[in-house]
Amino acid sequence: xxKLKTLDDLKRVREEAQKSLxxxxxxxxxIIVGMGTCGIAAGARDTMHAILEELAKRQIDAHVTxxxxxxxxxKEPLVDIEQAGKPxxxxxxxxxxxxxxxxxxxxxxxxxxxxxxxxxVKAE
Amino acid sequence: xxxLALHILDILxxxxxAGATQVALTIDEDQAADRLTITVRDNGRGMDKATVARxxxxxxxxxxxxxxxLGLPLLAAATERAGGQLTIQSEPGVGTTVTATxxxxxxxxxxxxxxxxxxxxxxxxxxxxxxxxxxxxxxDTFEFHSADIRAALGDEVELxxxxxRQWLAEFLAEGEQAVQT
Numbered sequence: 076x077x078k079l080k081t082l083d084d085l086k087r088v089r090e091e092a093q094k095s096l097x098x099x100x101x102x103x104x105x106i107i108v109g110m111g112t113c114g115i116a117a118g119a120r121d122t123m124h125a126i127l128e129e130l131a132k133r134q135i136d137a138h139v140t141x142x143x144x145x146x147x148x149x150k151e152p153l154v155d156i157e158q159a160g161k162p163x164x165x166x167x168x169x170x171x172x173x174x175x176x177x178x179x180x181x182x183x184x185x186x187x188x189x190x191x192x193x194x195x196v197k198a199e
Numbered sequence: 200x201x202x203l204a205l206h207i208l209d210i211l212x213x214x215x216x217a218g219a220t221q222v223a224l225t226i227d228e229d230q231a232a233d234r235l236t237i238t239v240r241d242n243g244r245g246m247d248k249a250t251v252a253r254x255x256x257x258x259x260x261x262x263x264x265x266x267x268x269l270g271l272p273l274l275a276a277a278t279e280r281a282g283g284q285l286t287i288q289s290e291p292g293v294g295t296t297v298t299a300t301x302x303x304x305x306x307x308x309x310x311x312x313x314x315x316x317x318x319x320x321x322x323x324x325x326x327x328x329x330x331x332x333x334x335x336x337x338x339d340t341f342e343f344h345s346a347d348i349r350a351a352l353g354d355e356v357e358l359x360x361x362x363x364r365q366w367l368a369e370f371l372a373e374g375e376q377a378v379q380t
Contacts, residue, residue, distance in 0.1 A: 108320075
């Protein structure tokens with residue numbers, strides 16, 4: 076049976092993470108992917124995978140998490156991008172091939188991709 | 200759904216909705232008996248007999264926002280298409296066990312699919328759940344406890360940390376790769 080990628084491996088990972096933890100604590104960016112039955116059926120898992128890959132490729136720091144169904148099942152996969160001090164933006168029907176542009180324009184250039192936006196919620 | 204791994208992700212979410220802190224997911228590919236068994240056992244709030252009987256009904260759900268709950272009925276249909284069945288055992292205050300069986304070689308059985316992606320999506324979404332995963336095939340067994348991983352990372356570092364995410368994705372992919380038949 077393949078052993079847990081040795082505990083030493085994890086210790087190294089822990090150290091690496093702790094080092095940059097101080098710098099990263101204020102990233103303020105959270106990407107939320109809808110993962111209810113409708114989301115899963117619409118391909119949200121693969122969209123989430125694409126997001127994680129794009130973030131890793133560009134070395135962008137953002138928290139990625141999942142939520143349940145909000146009721147607009149026909150618009151799944153739904154992806155929310157929340158950044159400190161900015162309105163929360165919800166994107167609809169996000170397929171994996173849309174992810175690179177989303178990350179590039181919304182996160183890097185700071186310009187939400189309006190044609191894909193479902194709605195915005197004002198920041199508190 | 201196209202892969203059983205997607206159904207599994209769905210049922211895992213049910214366990215969280217039920218307030219579970221511990222989930223045991225077992226996938227057993229028994230070639231000798233020509234049976235694939237998927238079990239999700241949780242320590243959530245559970246259901247009484249009447250609720251269990253209604254759980255497979257697509258028009259029954261514990262959600263208050265809508266009158267439709269498709270997760271279990273869709274999985275039940277998938278088992279029936281492939282010569283299997285879905286059974287639910289539950290006890291209020293103790294937990295629930297969902298068992299889905301399929302005929303392993305049935306032409307209409309969906310492929311198991313990308314379990315590594317399903318596990319990653321599940322682990323990244325839930326902070327307080329301990330997952331015990333076992334995937335047994337003729338080739339090998341891939342098993343781990345997410346609690347062990349969290350313990351090794353300590354209190355400060357989360358599973359969702361980008362550095363850890365990368366490691367986790369590789370760990371899951373390698374583990375699944377090792378049991379592919």
